[in-house]
Amino acid sequence: MLARECRFSDCTHTQECGCRVLEAVAGGELSQDRLESYHKMKRELAYLSERQHKSADRVEKERWRDVALFAREIKKYRKKR
Incomplete structure (x- = not known):
C-alpha cells in the first residue's frame, strides 16, 4: 500500500512533500x-x-x-x- 510509504502518518495525499501516493501518480504507477x-x-x-x-x-x-x-x-x- 502506497499510503504507508508516505513521509508523514497523517498525509492527506494532496500537496505534502514526501507523499508516496503523489509520487506514484506523477510516475504513472497510480491513476489520477x-x-x-x-x-x-x-x-x-x-x-x-x-x-x-x-x-x-x-x-x-x-x-x-x-x-x-x-x-x-x-x-x-x-x-x-
Whole structure:
C-alpha cells in the first residue's frame, strides 16, 4: 500500500512533500482518477460523520427543550394552587 510509504502518518495525499501516493501518480504507477476517487470518498465519510454528530446534537437539544417546557408547566401549575 502506497499510503504507508508516505513521509508523514497523517498525509492527506494532496500537496505534502514526501507523499508516496503523489509520487506514484506523477510516475504513472497510480491513476489520477483513483486518487480523485479516494479524495471523494474521504469527503463523503467526513460529511456523514458530521451529519451523525449534528443529529445527536439535535436530539439532545430537543430533549432539553422538552424538559424546559415541562418545568414551565410545573411552575404554572404551582402558581394556580
